[in-house]
Amino acid sequence: MHIELPCCIDPAHASLTGHFPDHPIVPGVVILNEVLRAVEPYCSGMSDAFRMPSAKFLSPLLPGQRFTITIDHSNEKTCFTVKSGITCIVTGILTPESPSSGGDVP
Template sequence: MNRFTIAHDHPSLAGHFPGRPIVPGVVVLDRVLDAVEAAHGPLPALRLPQVKFVRPLLPGEPAQVVIEAAAPVETGAPASRWRFRVERDGELVASGEIAAAGASAA
């Protein structure tokens, strides 16, 4: 589990949205990729076959990324698909799947 908080002065917040900042989805996904790389090392080219944003994440709110391999790893081969959840205070913020660009659909 990787915990993170996006600071109120993050550069992406100025335009997203003025007067009522919301952490952009791409910033949340960047934290998801950081969590996968922390657990599995550098990643190849990736695709996002499924991503769903359920509720907004506001600046300063602590969140956590939970990842799991989407398919069993065979014979010691590295994982190439992961499911993820981003949670805030036990509530789902976003979920989805990340796959190596060459990984087949599960």
Template sequence: MDQCSPSDASYRTVLCVASDHPCIPGHFPGHPLVPGVLVLEHVARALREWRGLRLACVREVKFLAPLYPEESAELELVGLSGQVRFEMRREGKVLARGVVEGAS
């Protein structure tokens, strides 16, 4: 896991959701993929680890391609004047991106 210190302008981490996660069997039976809400939970966790903030608002989010159980993806957060932009990539391909706000 590649992480930067809280004073850095960006933060990176790797996420991988296990195939036995409780939400996987119902999303979708026979063709499981990681639900968007779980991706946002990883964004919230990264924001907490990086800046010590809780996720207060999701300004925008776009899911461009699925993340499947057991696949690794890189999550990057970049601070932008009170907001945080995130991108989740697998092998260079953007899977999700958006803008969130944090609060203490």
């Protein structure tokens, strides 16, 4: 499965208030939430059942900056990339949540 989804974080997004005043950047958690929202329609609404064992932030994303989420799925591994033009913002991996782990950290 290969998915490409164009996105943009509204400069008025609530998370941006006070986040680096005068030079705001989009918080990483907001970007990762967009990744989960992008994969959700293709996984029977189970985006909350994913682990993100790897996410590497390579460049900041500015409010209002257009970007593309690319998701490539094969076997039990789903890789994602977030790019704005040719600039890579973040790369990472999604894996299904193990039923035995329950997602809790001891």
